[in-house]
Amino acid sequence: MPISDNVLIPEVYQINNLLHLSHYVVDGQLKHWEGPSSEVRSTILTPNERGEMENTLLGYVPQMTEKEALHALESAANAYDKGRGAWPTMKVGERIRCMEKFVLQMATKRDEIVKLLMWEIGKNLNDSEKEFDRTIEYINDTIDAYKNLDRESAKFDKVGGVRAHIRRGPLGIVLCLGPYNYPLNETFCLLIPAIIMGNTTIFKPAKFGVLLIAPLLEAFANSFPKGVVNVIFGRGREVAAPIMKLGKIDALALIGHSSSAVALQDLHPNKNRLRLVLGLEAKNPAIILPSADMSLTVSECISGTLSFNGQRCTALKILYIHEDVKDVFLKQFCEKVDSLRLGMPWENTLLTPLPEPHKPDYIQSLIDDALAKGAQILNRRGGERSSNFIFPAVLYPVTEDMKVYHEEQFGPVIPVKSFSDLNTPINEISESNYGQQVSVFGTNTEELAPLIDILVNLVCRVNLNSACQRGPDVYPFTGRKDSAVSTLSVNDALRAFSIRTFLACKDNEINKNILRTMLQERQSNFVSTDYLL
Numbered sequence: 001m002p003i004s005d006n007v008l009i010p011e012v013y014q015i016n017n018l019l020h021l022s023h024y025v026v027d028g029q030l031k032h033w034e035g036p037s038s039e040v041r042s043t044i045l046t047p048n049e050r051g052e053m054e055n056t057l058l059g060y061v062p063q064m065t066e067k068e069a070l071h072a073l074e075s076a077a078n079a080y081d082k083g084r085g086a087w088p089t090m091k092v093g094e095r096i097r098c099m100e101k102f103v104l105q106m107a108t109k110r111d112e113i114v115k116l117l118m119w120e121i122g123k124n125l126n127d128s129e130k131e132f133d134r135t136i137e138y139i140n141d142t143i144d145a146y147k148n149l150d151r152e153s154a155k156f157d158k159v160g161g162v163r164a165h166i167r168r169g170p171l172g173i174v175l176c177l178g179p180y181n182y183p184l185n186e187t188f189c190l191l192i193p194a195i196i197m198g199n200t201t202i203f204k205p206a207k208f209g210v211l212l213i214a215p216l217l218e219a220f221a222n223s224f225p226k227g228v229v230n231v232i233f234g235r236g237r238e239v240a241a242p243i244m245k246l247g248k249i250d251a252l253a254l255i256g257h258s259s260s261a262v263a264l265q266d267l268h269p270n271k272n273r274l275r276l277v278l279g280l281e282a283k284n285p286a287i288i289l290p291s292a293d294m295s296l297t298v299s300e301c302i303s304g305t306l307s308f309n310g311q312r313c314t315a316l317k318i319l320y321i322h323e324d325v326k327d328v329f330l331k332q333f334c335e336k337v338d339s340l341r342l343g344m345p346w347e348n349t350l351l352t353p354l355p356e357p358h359k360p361d362y363i364q365s366l367i368d369d370a371l372a373k374g375a376q377i378l379n380r381r382g383g384e385r386s387s388n389f390i391f392p393a394v395l396y397p398v399t400e401d402m403k404v405y406h407e408e409q410f411g412p413v414i415p416v417k418s419f420s421d422l423n424t425p426i427n428e429i430s431e432s433n434y435g436q437q438v439s440v441f442g443t444n445t446e447e448l449a450p451l452i453d454i455l456v457n458l459v460c461r462v463n464l465n466s467a468c469q470r471g472p473d474v475y476p477f478t479g480r481k482d483s484a485v486s487t488l489s490v491n492d493a494l495r496a497f498s499i500r501t502f503l504a505c506k507d508n509e510i511n512k513n514i515l516r517t518m519l520q521e522r523q524s525n526f527v528s529t530d531y532l533l
């Protein structure tokens with residue numbers, strides 16, 4: 001049985017065959033890729049034939065070029081056909097049937113995808129399974145939400161002598177780019193609503209978590225009409241940039257770093273025509289008040305800062321602790337951090353190898369900078385290094401001149417500040433470039449209530465005695481300032497990827513007769529009062 005970092009790998013999770021991803025989806029077909037491919041290596045180390053530990057080779061992915069990218073764009077443009085295509089004009093019920101066909105096939109790929117999530121991004125087994133199951137649930141919930149939306153639109157309004165039949169219509173062509181930390185779930189939270197609302201799409205997977213899309217390519221190709229879903233592989237600057245430059249993209253859907261979002265936006269020649277649906281950086285703070293229940297607070301701050309090694313946009317990335325409880329909190333918190341074990345994903349540890357090769361060095365640089373400017377590492381094991389990991393360091397006191405105060409670390413390091421005046425964290429949060437969420441820990445309602453009243457205006461979700469998180473996915477997920485553009489959730493995403501459009505007419509006999517005939521004869525896919533059950 002192979003070993004990884006000296007741990008035996010259960011047979012079911014072993015990589016026995018290399019996965020050569022040699023297809024992509026354009027024009028509704030699985031196209032064979034003949035060009036160059038790049039290696040996909042896991043951050044997880046296993047012995048090679050010489051017995052030396054090395055990053056496990058998982059397979060190969062196509063390295064596509066501008067040519068294939070523009071072919072995908074042409075395919076999406078033909079399918080949209082300036083709003084005349086079969087997909088954007090199709091009955092809602094028929095689009096839903098295509099999505100149902102896709103999700104049924106996807107559900108059969110659970111084991112393959114979960115295993116690849118573990119190897120490609122180092123996410124632990126429970127979280128990988130959760131990511132898969134949550135995505136299936138998201139798709140099914142999206143189908144139900146669309147049925148509801150459609151039902152609510154199956155009517156005519158009459159105001160000021162004008163009748164109106166108002167629905168939501170597609171935007172056009174959507175370019176979809178997801179993040180490596182949720183390569184399935186967050187990408188699909190963009191892609192699925194974009195597709196179902198009648199848009200045509202081009203989807204390029206993130207930098208890690210690419211092979212796990214392979215088991216779904218056939219389902220993409222056989223579930224939707226030609227050109228509705230195009231899946232390409234390669235580097236953003238090789239494939240996404242040429243697509244943006246032509247100005248034919250109507251919506252850029254991206255979860256990732258603002259530098260990528262801004263660079264792509266800048267390439268679009270008609271910026272006012274480009275709708276943005278973006279989930280970007282965050283630096284979610286926790287505020288710990290003197291009245292906080294310590295054991296609950298410590299446990300929420302552990303999962304908040306360190307689940308998936310802190311590689312979540314919703315992770316707690318700075319802790320503000322009241323002076324009165326600083327010592328007791330930090331003692332318990334540091335003990336808990338030091339008791340965490342680094343393990344392989346199938347061992348279900350909170351800490352797992354980091355998928356980005358440069359990440360340990362980057363986190364080290366944040367630690368070094370903070371130490372040089374007066375912080376200390378409070379926990380015994382903080383900063384311990386291995387080739388693909390760095391043990392979380394609790395850094396205190398962190399000051400505004402430190403890099404770790406400003407930068408979104410997206411990894412295992414925990415900056416801590418203390419305060420005696422509540423205005424300190426409030427002012428700092430209001431000055432921050434980010435505005436996604438905050439966690440507040442306390443039990444004194446006289447202190448909590450006015451604080452909540454302010455914080456809801458600085459961020460978009462205040463978590464009371466709970467770590468920050470995106471789910472449940474029916475709740476709005478958004479942010480202020482540099483953290484997001486637009487709102488995602490099962491319901492909100494349907495709105496984000498569509499626009500209200502309607503038929504209006506003066507309320508006279510001629511028009512009433514036309515409408516009656518159209519409805520009775522079911523002549524239009526748009527003008528319809530049929531209900532979807």
Ligand code: G3H
Pocket residue numbers: 181182186311312313314468469470471
């Ligand atoms: O990376 C950012 C994710 O949206 C976080 O989602 O809170 O469900 O882990 P989560």
